[in-house]
Amino acid sequence: MRFFDPHIHMSSRTTDDYQAMADAGIRAVIEPAFWLGQPRTHVGSFVDYFSSLVGWERFRASQFGIAHYCAMGLNAKEANNDSLAREVLEVLPRFAFKEGVVAIGEIGFDEITPAEERAYCAQVQIALENDMVIMVHSPHRDKKRGILRSLEIAKEMNVPMAKLIMDHNNEETIDDVLDSGAWAAFSIYPHTKMGSDRMVDLVLEYGAERLIVDSSADWGVSDPLSVPRTARRMLERGVPAEAVELCTWKNALDAYAQSGQIDVEALERSPVIDQRALFEDNSVLRGQEPRIDDPVPN
Amino acid sequence: MLATQTCLDDFLERRMPDAGAGWLEKTVAEIGTGASGQRLAALLSMASRHAPRGPLGPSAAERDEAGRALAGWDPERWTTLDAVRVRMVLAHPAIHEAVFPDLLEECFRYADVGELVALYRCLGHLPDGRRFVWRAGEGCRTNMRSVFEATACDTPYPVSNFDDDAWHQLVIKAVFIEAPLWRVYGLDGRLSAELARMALDLADERRSAGRRIPPDLLLCIGSHGSERALQALAIEAASNDACARRAAALALGRAGATDRLRAWPQEESDVAVRAAVKDALDGRCDQIAFAVFEAGRD
Ligand SMILES: [Zn+2]
Numbered sequence: 001m002r003f004f005d006p007h008i009h010m011s012s013r014t015t016d017d018y019q020a021m022a023d024a025g026i027r028a029v030i031e032p033a034f035w036l037g038q039p040r041t042h043v044g045s046f047v048d049y050f051s052s053l054v055g056w057e058r059f060r061a062s063q064f065g066i067a068h069y070c071a072m073g074l075n076a077k078e079a080n081n082d083s084l085a086r087e088v089l090e091v092l093p094r095f096a097f098k099e100g101v102v103a104i105g106e107i108g109f110d111e112i113t114p115a116e117e118r119a120y121c122a123q124v125q126i127a128l129e130n131d132m133v134i135m136v137h138s139p140h141r142d143k144k145r146g147i148l149r150s151l152e153i154a155k156e157m158n159v160p161m162a163k164l165i166m167d168h169n170n171e172e173t174i175d176d177v178l179d180s181g182a183w184a185a186f187s188i189y190p191h192t193k194m195g196s197d198r199m200v201d202l203v204l205e206y207g208a209e210r211l212i213v214d215s216s217a218d219w220g221v222s223d224p225l226s227v228p229r230t231a232r233r234m235l236e237r238g239v240p241a242e243a244v245e246l247c248t249w250k251n252a253l254d255a256y257a258q259s260g261q262i263d264v265e266a267l268e269r270s271p272v273i274d275q276r277a278l279f280e281d282n283s284v285l286r287g288q289e290p291r292i293d294d295p296v297p298n
Numbered sequence: 299m300l301a302t303q304t305c306l307d308d309f310l311e312r313r314m315p316d317a318g319a320g321w322l323e324k325t326v327a328e329i330g331t332g333a334s335g336q337r338l339a340a341l342l343s344m345a346s347r348h349a350p351r352g353p354l355g356p357s358a359a360e361r362d363e364a365g366r367a368l369a370g371w372d373p374e375r376w377t378t379l380d381a382v383r384v385r386m387v388l389a390h391p392a393i394h395e396a397v398f399p400d401l402l403e404e405c406f407r408y409a410d411v412g413e414l415v416a417l418y419r420c421l422g423h424l425p426d427g428r429r430f431v432w433r434a435g436e437g438c439r440t441n442m443r444s445v446f447e448a449t450a451c452d453t454p455y456p457v458s459n460f461d462d463d464a465w466h467q468l469v470i471k472a473v474f475i476e477a478p479l480w481r482v483y484g485l486d487g488r489l490s491a492e493l494a495r496m497a498l499d500l501a502d503e504r505r506s507a508g509r510r511i512p513p514d515l516l517l518c519i520g521s522h523g524s525e526r527a528l529q530a531l532a533i534e535a536a537s538n539d540a541c542a543r544r545a546a547a548l549a550l551g552r553a554g555a556t557d558r559l560r561a562w563p564q565e566e567s568d569v570a571v572r573a574a575v576k577d578a579l580d581g582r583c584d585q586i587a588f589a590v591f592e593a594g595r596d
Pocket of ligand 1: 216
């Protein structure tokens with residue numbers, strides 16, 4: 001099977017992860033801009049980070065035949081540093097409209113503060129003005145209130161809900177999100193948040209329409225193979241193959257391809273190992289084995 | 299109007315869909331009135347939404363036309379988007395002026411990987427190339443192979459602007475990362491005893507590590523066939539790998555070691571190696587002869 005992990009922070013993962021993901025059938029990923037586990041103190045750190053998402057990380061992924069897209073945004077945690085946040089929002093448009101940037105994200109609430117709300121509104125506005133998809137992070141604490149608030153703001157601002165993906169949902173939030181018309185994404189973590197079996201229960205109960213499975217793997221304890229693992233569990237427990245495909249491949253593709261930045265046809269073809277990343281549909285090295293012994297020469 | 303501007307206009311006229319062509323005409327006109335660095339960078343990003351995806355695929359006649367416009371320029375591996383972006387930069391009215399390097403630097407600083415490739419391809423087309431030497435050095439220091447090749451291959455920029463240290467680094471790095479050294483314009487005219495020594499040191503390292511010697515490494519020896527070089531070539535000539543024997547034959551020709559070529563073992567069974575020995579004896583062993591060793595071309 002082929003998979004799309006539409007939320008994973010590859011910058012914090014190793015080449016072993018890339019290899020395992022490619023072997024497991026993951027063909028494409030979206031890396032939303034996030035924080036680094038500790039707050040940055042200079043706007044230049046954001047510039048270099050944003051730049052790496054559309055530069056080095058894209059190149060790294062291509063060496064394993066994985067298409068790497070990203071979402072650009074100021075995350076909720078760092079939105080709380082007001083003066084830095086203003087500077088970041090100023091440089092954001094320099095990156096938001098680049099090739100392969102499929103959404104503004106991940107944005108939203110963490111502690112649900114006024115500063116977070118200002119940054120969220122400003123970024124929803126950028127998305128609206130440029131007809132972009134929005135990836136919304138939901139808080140770990142007081143999740144339901146954070147989700148309701150971010151949906152409410154989006155509605156007030158007239159965001160077309162088909163262009164909004166609400167992430168990190170659980171059993172308590174799925175109804176509100178689906179009722180709003182947005183896509184509901186679920187991050188499958190090994191210990192916290194959602195586990196694979198809970199996800200299977202949800203798909204059995206709700207069906208797969210507008211549900212999206214992702215790993216949200218980052219620098220913490222997390223599993224970059226969450227999507228294929230959850231798909232396998234779904235099949236074992238009798239979820240129809242079409243439904244599995246919807247929530248581990250096609251829904252995310254439909255949601256984010258609205259950006260016009262995903263070459264869906266190219267993704268549907270068998271994967272291309274493009275170690276040189278010379279062309280998007282490079283034919284020179286097609287079909288060769290990836291050089292996993294020496295993928296990143298100095 | 300620069301000769302290469304006219305050339306790019308010809309290429310693009312044959313390839314741009316109507317809407318894209320309209321956008322490009324309008325954009326070139328806007329840049330022509332003197333766009334700021336930030337505006338130019340934004341337009342270079344937006345170009346990805348207007349140029350068709352994929353290789354430029356120039357005809358033989360077009361490649362000749364390119365070479366006539368700028369000796370050493372070969373657009374064979376350009377994308378159409380590269381051509382659009384280079385054309386856009388060349389439209390700037392300040393390219394001759396002292397402010398231009400800073401303006402272009404702003405584009406580099408916020409570039410994604412595709413934009414980097416186009417910007418580095420641009421350097422050979424700009425007047426007074428020495429102004430961009432530091433930036434071109436960055437292009438050679440990158441680990442993104444596509445970016446390295448855009449800086450080093452199929453362009454007259456490095457040979458005409460790099461000092462010896464930067465030139466040596468470029469050549470040895472090309473061998474190291476197995477970028478096609480034969481495509482580095484002007485290589486044969488700028489080989490040296492020092493470069494041969496660096497290549498032979500790298501060969502020793504590879505042998506100690508039990509790894510194969512890439513054929514392009516032998517290309518660096520050129521006519522500098524010291525005793526040490528001839529010994530290294532003798533090892534390759536005795537290899538079980540036909541590819542290594544073939545490269546050794548061509549390298550012996552380049553080193554003027556015709557006696558060794560004439561003494562090539564009669565029992566040589568490989569047709570390609572026998573042909574290489576004959577080519578070398580007949581003097582058909584310039585850098586272009588090493589094209590046959592490029593991965594995926596043989
Ligand atoms: Zn995340």
